[in-house]
Amino acid sequence: MPDRILNIVVYLSLIVLIAVTCYPLLYVLSASLSDGDRLMTAGGLLWKPLGFSTLAYERALANPALWRGYWNTLLLVVGGILLNLSMMIVGAYVLSRRNVLWNKVFIKLIVVTMFFNAGLIPFYLVVKGIGMMNTLWALLIPFAIKTFHLIIMRTAFLSLPPELEESAQIDGANHRDMLVKLVVPLSMPVISVIMLYTAVDKWNMWFIPSVFIQDRMLYPLQLVLREILINNVTDSISIGASVGEARKIGETIKYATIMLTTLPVLFIYPFLQKYFVKGALVGAVKG
């Protein structure tokens, strides 16, 4: 194949890729700002809002479930970061110490869980048995450690020069000093990447909450979204709206809600992109 044709193929397919990736987002944005009744009758491509109305946003923002969802998700993200990072930093610290007799056994038993698990039901029964059902703890504690992340962190701690630690020990540093003054500051790149991933995990989690949470007051954002998007429950939002207004809001409320829940991620993403990329590569090291 001559170079010129290769160029055409490459650029053309990447441009198509960009278009296909961006279009759904543009579509959602346009639809969210459209007039509900005009959107209903129009089909096909949408490049800009049909008419212009912010009614859907007003309605979506007036939905108390959305705010509760935001609050619960915020608790999950903050709690998840604190819990997971402290568990994994301490765990990885222990596992990365040399000349600790049982570490080899620990590591083997931990890696096994990456390749074999008991399945959903026994796990569910354990969480239920502890009495965590229907609390946000059920979304935090059973997921306090992600084995993959733990191993990445251990690898990072192991790669610190042993001489540093030895000299610190000679100076009389105890484990707390070593951890707080040496290991954690030197491993900040990896720790911050894992922090980001934990935050994204918690922000996007929906399946586990749908299994462990029945109380609608505790629904995280994604479950609130699911009711509106997947199960098509928009009545609670339209309550209080006149028939005509309800029809006018119609589908647009869905799109407005998508925008309101996805914007924070889309907004932060460009600034953090390079950390995420770094993270994908950290994950590539062999366990």
Place this chain on the structure above:
Amino acid sequence: MNKERIVKDFKRNKWLYALALPIVAYYVVFQYFPMLGAVIAFQHYSPMKGILGSEWAGLSHFVAFFDSYYFGRLIRNTLYLSVYSLLFEFSAPIVLALFMNEIRFRFFKSLVQTVSFLPYFVSLIVVGGIIKDLTRSGGLINAAYTWLTGGSGQDMLQQPELFRTIYVLSEIWQRAGWESIIYLAALATIPIQQYEAARIDGASRWRQMISITLPGLLPTIVIMLILRVGHMLDIGYEKILLLYNPVIYDTADVISTFVYRKGLLDYDWSFSSAVGLFNSTISLLLLLIANWVSRKTTGNSLW
């Protein structure tokens, strides 16, 4: 390991062992307890009687599963989805990385990267919602499909024969950019001299891509492939749960969604655990086989 050594080690490292308690507790409670709990797959488990009091069922749940009407359908659907994913979704990021490698304009390259990673961070609920919306009767994708094939314009998620395509394409949409990162990194390690030598020999860029770049990626591809095979049976059931409905169970219902329905919606815990255990065991076997084959043939292996 003699007793003296254990005692000595424990004395020296007692604080470290104290620090290890939280993670040991975590793994015992949330990873190993459930493995013990999986014995309910061999019982007629009832929550009232508990694991110790429930009657034993032997392999009857497994036999019931193998004999059931669902068995063939679930295996078939699971395999179809994972093989299609392996063929298309696994190769998409490789092609993407190869293509990105051919771009000479920095700006365009970083644009492609930023845009193609983005969908990975959009939540599954939103992706599912958008898919539903675009494929429903009158939706954009549906309209295009109807126009192309002259179909009826019926909701595409109500047509069993379309589900696999929708699933695999949406997986590519969401993951290809992200998964290409690892290949892009591997590309950067291929020595530039190889390309220079090839250019002197008059090799076209296509030729260089096939004879230098692709072989350079091979070790990475093999490792990713082994990992992938180990996860063949637990394909993205979270997405399937969001998209499927009884009308398309014929093509969309897979082992893990079945486990979910039987266990958490029908409360048939023992039977559901048996199916789950079967799933985990086959997954582990697949991983071991893939790893063994790879070690024998290419020398790459996970451990």
